Amino acid sequence: MVTMKDVAEHAGVSIATVSFVVNDTKPVTAATRARIEAAMSELGFRRNAVARALASRRTRIVALVYPVLEHPLSTSSVEFFTSAAAAASARGYHLVIWPVSNDGRELGELLGQGLVDGVLLMEVQLEDPRIDVLERAGTPFALIGRTRDYGKYPHVDIDFEATVQAAVDHLTALGHRSLTLVIGNRGEPSYRGYGPFARSREAFDTIVAERGLDGRTIDVGQSDEVTALADRVIAAHPEATGILVLNDHTALRLMAGFRRIGRQVPREVSVMGLLAAVESGAVSDPPLTLMRAPGPELGRLGAEALIRNLENEEPLPPRLVPGSFEPGGSTAPPGG
Amino acid sequence: MVTMKDVAEHAGVSIATVSFVVNDTKPVTAATRARIEAAMSELGFRRNAVARALASRRTRIVALVYPVLEHPLSTSSVEFFTSAAAAASARGYHLVIWPVSNDGRELGELLGQGLVDGVLLMEVQLEDPRIDVLERAGTPFALIGRTRDYGKYPHVDIDFEATVQAAVDHLTALGHRSLTLVIGNRGEPSYRGYGPFARSREAFDTIVAERGLDGRTIDVGQSDEVTALADRVIAAHPEATGILVLNDHTALRLMAGFRRIGRQVPREVSVMGLLAAVESGAVSDPPLTLMRAPGPELGRLGAEALIRNLENEEPLPPRLVPGSFEPGGSTAPPGG
DNA sequence: CTGAAAGCGCTTACAG
DNA sequence: CTGAAAGCGCTTACAG
Numbered sequence: 201m202v203t204m205k206d207v208a209e210h211a212g213v214s215i216a217t218v219s220f221v222v223n224d225t226k227p228v229t230a231a232t233r234a235r236i237e238a239a240m241s242e243l244g245f246r247r248n249a250v251a252r253a254l255a256s257r258r259t260r261i262v263a264l265v266y267p268v269l270e271h272p273l274s275t276s277s278v279e280f281f282t283s284a285a286a287a288a289s290a291r292g293y294h295l296v297i298w299p300v301s302n303d304g305r306e307l308g309e310l311l312g313q314g315l316v317d318g319v320l321l322m323e324v325q326l327e328d329p330r331i332d333v334l335e336r337a338g339t340p341f342a343l344i345g346r347t348r349d350y351g352k353y354p355h356v357d358i359d360f361e362a363t364v365q366a367a368v369d370h371l372t373a374l375g376h377r378s379l380t381l382v383i384g385n386r387g388e389p390s391y392r393g394y395g396p397f398a399r400s401r402e403a404f405d406t407i408v409a410e411r412g413l414d415g416r417t418i419d420v421g422q423s424d425e426v427t428a429l430a431d432r433v434i435a436a437h438p439e440a441t442g443i444l445v446l447n448d449h450t451a452l453r454l455m456a457g458f459r460r461i462g463r464q465v466p467r468e469v470s471v472m473g474l475l476a477a478v479e480s481g482a483v484s485d486p487p488l489t490l491m492r493a494p495g496p497e498l499g500r501l502g503a504e505a506l507i508r509n510l511e512n513e514e515p516l517p518p519r520l521v522p523g524s525f526e527p528g529g530s531t532a533p534p535g536g
Numbered sequence: 537m538v539t540m541k542d543v544a545e546h547a548g549v550s551i552a553t554v555s556f557v558v559n560d561t562k563p564v565t566a567a568t569r570a571r572i573e574a575a576m577s578e579l580g581f582r583r584n585a586v587a588r589a590l591a592s593r594r595t596r597i598v599a600l601v602y603p604v605l606e607h608p609l610s611t612s613s614v615e616f617f618t619s620a621a622a623a624a625s626a627r628g629y630h631l632v633i634w635p636v637s638n639d640g641r642e643l644g645e646l647l648g649q650g651l652v653d654g655v656l657l658m659e660v661q662l663e664d665p666r667i668d669v670l671e672r673a674g675t676p677f678a679l680i681g682r683t684r685d686y687g688k689y690p691h692v693d694i695d696f697e698a699t700v701q702a703a704v705d706h707l708t709a710l711g712h713r714s715l716t717l718v719i720g721n722r723g724e725p726s727y728r729g730y731g732p733f734a735r736s737r738e739a740f741d742t743i744v745a746e747r748g749l750d751g752r753t754i755d756v757g758q759s760d761e762v763t764a765l766a767d768r769v770i771a772a773h774p775e776a777t778g779i780l781v782l783n784d785h786t787a788l789r790l791m792a793g794f795r796r797i798g799r800q801v802p803r804e805v806s807v808m809g810l811l812a813a814v815e816s817g818a819v820s821d822p823p824l825t826l827m828r829a830p831g832p833e834l835g836r837l838g839a840e841a842l843i844r845n846l847e848n849e850e851p852l853p854p855r856l857v858p859g860s861f862e863p864g865g866s867t868a869p870p871g872g
Numbered sequence: 873c874t875g876a877a878a879g880c881g882c883t884t885a886c887a888g
Numbered sequence: 889c890t891g892a893a894a895g896c897g898c899t900t901a902c903a904g
Binding site: 213215216217226227251254314 | 873875876880881
C-alpha cells in the first residue's frame with residue numbers, strides 16, 4: 201500500500217502538504233502541487249478511507265436501515281436500494297445495508313460502533329421506536345416515509361394524496377362514480393401502523409368525500425386464493441365499477457381472480473394498480489393501468505437529503521413525490 | 537464517545553488489557569475481567585469499528601458489487617441483497633453495496649480506498665474484466681455466478697443443469713416431447729456473455745439431445761409487445777407443446793400473449809417459468825408453474841464463502857444450487 | 873505557503 | 889497475567 205508518507209518522501213515535502221493537495225484544503229504553490237501530483241500518480245497513491253475516517257471523525261458511510269423479518273420488501277425496493285447507493289456514490293459516500301429489527305435494539309448496537317455518519321430509515325412506521333434510538337445516539341438521519349407527526353423530521357415520502365387523486369381522476373374522467381380501494385397487506389400484525397396503508401386510505405376517504413363519490417375500502421391478505429380475493433372485493437362493494445389496488449402483486453392477483461370468476465376487465469370493472477413497479481403493467485392481459493411507485497426518486501432524494509445534512513449544506517426541504525400514471529388496458533368507461 | 541482509555545482508567549488497568557477482554561484475545565484473570573466488564577457496562581462502552589479497522593488492518597466490511605446501467609436487476613435481487621446482508625451481519629460483518637460499471641474501472645478506484653476486506657461479485661460475465669481488477673488489487677472475492685473457466689475462482693451459482701433438468705422432467709412426465717426454451721434477454725448487447733443465458737441454453741440442448749426430444753431455443757427481447765412475443769415463440773417451433781421461459785417477467789408476458797391470441801394454457805400449450813420469484817406464480821391465471829430462483833440461498837452462501845475465506849476458516853467448496861419446483865396451473869398433459 | 877507534531881481509538885508484538 | 893509503547897494512515901490546529 202502506498203501511503204502519504206511515501207508520496208511525501210518521493211516529492212520531498214511533508215505529509216501535511218500532501219494532505220492539503222489531496223483534499224484541496226489549503227493553498228499550495230503550483231510547483232509543489234505539481235511535484236506531489238506527479239509523485240502520486242507515479243506511485244499509484246490512493247487515500248486510505250479508514251485512516252481518513254478516523255482522523256477526520258467522519259466515515260463518509262451512511263446506512264440504509266430496513267426492517268428484517270417484517271413484511272417482505274416490495275418489488276420496487278431494488279430500485280430504491282440501488283438508486284440510494286448510486287446517489288451516495290456520486291457524493292463520495294458509501295452505503296451499507298443494515299437489516300435490523302423494528303424495535304431499534306440492533307440499530308442501537310450498530311450505531312455504537314461509530315461506523316456510519318448518518319442513517320436512511322426505510323419502512324418508517326407511524327410510531328417508530330427506531331427514531332428514538334437515532335436521536336439518543338445523535339446520529340443524523342432522513343426518513344423514507346413519515347411518522348404520524350411528520351414535519352418533525354427530515355423525510356422524503358410518496359405523495360399519497362396526489363397519487364390517489366391522480367388515480368381517482370383517471371377513473372372519474374372515464375365516468376366511474378363507485379370506487380373501491382383494495383389494500384393488500386401482508387397479514388403482518390403491524391400493518392396498521394404502516395404509513396402507506398394508512399395514508400392511502402386517508403387520501404382515498406378524503407377525495408371520495410370531497411367529490412361525493414361512492415367509495416369504500418377493503419383490506420385483503422396477500423395469500424388469499426385469487427377467486428376468494430375477487431369474491432371478497434366484489435362483496436365489499438358490489439356496485440363498484442372502478443377498483444384501486446395498493447401494490448402490484450395484489451392488483452395482478454385480483455386481475456387473475458376476476459378472469460377466473462368471469463368478471464371482465466375492463467368491460468365490467470376497471471382495475472388500477474397503485475404504487476406498482478412499471479414492469480408489472482406488461483405481465484397481465486389486459487396490461488395493468490397503474491400509478492408507478494417513485495422508488496428511484498425516493499432513493500436518490502433520501503440519500504441526497506441526508507448527505508446535504510452531513511455536509512452542512514443548505515437542507516433539502518421534506519419532499520413528497522407522487523407516483524406517475526402509466527396507461528394500460530385495465531381501465532375503461534363503466535359498462536364497456 | 538466512551539473509549540477504551542476511559543474504560544481502562546475506570547477499571548484501573550491498561551488499555552491493552554481492556555482490548556484483551558473485549559476481543560478475548562489473551563487470558564485475563566477473572567477478577568480483572570470482572571472489573572473491566574463492569575466498567576464497560578457502566579460507561580456504556582462500544583468498541584469503535586473504524587479505529588479497530590485501522591489498527592487491525594481489517595475493516596470487516598465486504599462489498600456487494602453489481603453492474604449499474606447494464607440490464608436491470610431481476611425481481612429476486614432484493615432477496616439476494618438482503619440475504620447477503622443478513623449473513624454478513626450474523627458474522628459481524630457489514631455489507632456495502634457498490635454500483636460499478638462492468639469494465640472494472642470504478643471497481644479499481646473503490647478497492648484502492650482500502651475500505652473493504654473482500655468482494656462479492658454479482659452478475660458475473662463469462663469473461664469478466666472485474667476479476668482482473670480484483671486479482672490485481674489482491675482483494676479476496678467470491679463470485680455469484682461463474683466465468684467461462686469456472687472452478688478457478690471461489691463461487692456459488694445456480695445449478696442450471698439440475699434446474700433445467702427438473703423442468704424438463706416435469707414436462708416429459710406429463711407427456712411432452714416437443715419443447716421450446718425461451719430466453720428473455722433485455723436487449724443488452726452483452727447478454728451473450730451472461731452466464732444464466734448461456735448455461736441454461738447449454739443445459740437445455742444437452743438434455744434434449746440425451747433424451748431424444750424435439751427441442752429448440754429462441755431469444756426474445758424484454759419489450760416486445762405480448763402478442764408479437766407469443767407469435768414469435770410459436771413461429772420458432774410450431775410443434776412445441778411445452779415451453780420453458782427464462783425469467784418470470786417474460787414468462788408472464790408470454791402467458792398474456794397466448795391468452796390474447798387465443799392459445800389456451802395449459803390445454804394447448806404448457807408454460808413454465810425458469811428461475812422465477814415464487815410470488816410470480818400467483819399473479820397469472822392459471823398460476824404459473826415455475827422453478828424458483830434460489831436468490832436467498834445464493835446470497836447467504838456467497839457471503840458465507842467469502843467471510844470464511846477472510847477469517848481463514850476451512851473454505852466452502854464451490855456450490856451450485858438448483859431452483860426448486862413450485863407447482864402451478866400452467867402445465868398439463870399435451871392436448872388437454 | 874509549508875512543516876513538525878499531536879491525535880483519532882484501537883491492536884499487537886515485546887517485555888516483564 | 890499485565891503494561892508501556894509503537895504503529896495503523898490519515899487530518900488538523902499551531903507555528904513559522
